Amino acid sequence: MSAAITVEELAQSPAWFPLEALGRDAVRLVHLDEGAYREASFLDQRLLSSSLTRTTLELALVEAAAAGLVPRLHYVFHTGHVGSTLISRLIGAHANFFSLREPALLRAAAERSPSGTVAPGAPPVTPPLRVTLSLLARTWRASQRAVVKVTSVASELADEILTHSEHPAAVFMFVEPLAYLRGILAGPNSRAESKVLAAARLKRLVRRLAPAEWHADPKSEGEQVAMSWLCEMLTLHQAALLHPAKVLWVNFDAFLAAPQPSLQAIFHALGAQAAQQEIEALVSGPIMRQYSKAPEHAYDAQLRREVLQSADWDHGAEIRRGLAWLEGVARQYPLAAAVLRALEARRVT
Numbered sequence: 001m002s003a004a005i006t007v008e009e010l011a012q013s014p015a016w017f018p019l020e021a022l023g024r025d026a027v028r029l030v031h032l033d034e035g036a037y038r039e040a041s042f043l044d045q046r047l048l049s050s051s052l053t054r055t056t057l058e059l060a061l062v063e064a065a066a067a068g069l070v071p072r073l074h075y076v077f078h079t080g081h082v083g084s085t086l087i088s089r090l091i092g093a094h095a096n097f098f099s100l101r102e103p104a105l106l107r108a109a110a111e112r113s114p115s116g117t118v119a120p121g122a123p124p125v126t127p128p129l130r131v132t133l134s135l136l137a138r139t140w141r142a143s144q145r146a147v148v149k150v151t152s153v154a155s156e157l158a159d160e161i162l163t164h165s166e167h168p169a170a171v172f173m174f175v176e177p178l179a180y181l182r183g184i185l186a187g188p189n190s191r192a193e194s195k196v197l198a199a200a201r202l203k204r205l206v207r208r209l210a211p212a213e214w215h216a217d218p219k220s221e222g223e224q225v226a227m228s229w230l231c232e233m234l235t236l237h238q239a240a241l242l243h244p245a246k247v248l249w250v251n252f253d254a255f256l257a258a259p260q261p262s263l264q265a266i267f268h269a270l271g272a273q274a275a276q277q278e279i280e281a282l283v284s285g286p287i288m289r290q291y292s293k294a295p296e297h298a299y300d301a302q303l304r305r306e307v308l309q310s311a312d313w314d315h316g317a318e319i320r321r322g323l324a325w326l327e328g329v330a331r332q333y334p335l336a337a338a339v340l341r342a343l344e345a346r347r348v349t
Contacts, residue, residue: 010065014138027062030054041293044104071133072166073146078173079232080152083252085292088149096272098144105132107151158239172236180229181319182311205231209333222318223325256301259283
């Protein structure tokens with residue numbers, strides 16, 4: 001079903017979500033209510049498989065709607081498969097926040113940036129970043145602030161996103177290399193996704209480390225997974241150096257070990273207060289017992305521990321290869337070593 005909307009309607013609320021660019025001069029939008037936003041794990045093309053009402057607007061009209069808006073947002077950046085969807089859902093349960101998960105336009109912008117995966121000179125087919133951020137900043141109530149959980153590849157734009165937002169705060173989510181290797185290798189879907197993303201991640205990593213001197217391509221699956229961790233962690237590390245006062249680093253496994261103080265720290269970093277009773281209700285409630293990307297399935301900290309343990313049994317050799325590769329790269333490239341030193345410092349504190 002399609003509908004016609006005005007510039008004023010687009011600017012007034014998040015009901016019309018800007019899904020994707022169509023060519024150079026049009027944007028497809030879909031109509032979402034609060035419940036649809038709350039349920040959606042991915043605000044991307046998967047929305048088109050539903051019966052949601054949609055429409056198309058000229059890019060000039062979308063830009064006109066955004067012109068009177070302020071990109072007032074907070075963010076959740078992450079390395080992938082580190083509990084960011086769970087954290088986004090917990091944040092969205094606070095009355096002061098409106099959570100949006102993985103808007104497709106930010107991913108497309110990252111993939112077409114000079115540091116992304118599309119060849120230089122490719123024609124731009126996304127709205128200007130400020131336009132996208134301004135539209136994502138719309139909320140249902142004036143008391144709310146939008147909190148956008150980005151796709152991991154959009155970390156490439158973290159500096160630009162934080163620079164173009166009004167007084168943003170950002171949660172940077174990660175896990176230790178061992179936990180990342182275990183988590184990816186434990187699941188067939190995560191392994192398949194890692195392989196698909198490997199070439200683009202290697203390109204991003206080499207560009208950041210030493211494009212003229214690189215000679216450490218991963219040779220095995222474990223090395224490839226370790227490379228993915230380093231790519232995403234280095235991307236966040238460099239963004240955090242540019243915006244240190246805006247970033248709260250959250251180790252997902254540390255969060256699971258002490259969820260109440262960790263969630264309180266996240267709310268505080270985002271500028272909100274929550275009563276202890278509210279925190280306790282959230283960490284003991286259903287959100288913490290569901291697989292966040294598919295809430296119909298049960299998942300909790302104990303099951304995560306069991307899954308990670310199973311990876312040791314089934315993929316121990318590849319895990320060791322990945323850790324050895326990471327240590328070798330850190331010996332050769334100072335930026336990689338800096339990431340590991342920063343990791344150690346966060347572990348101590």
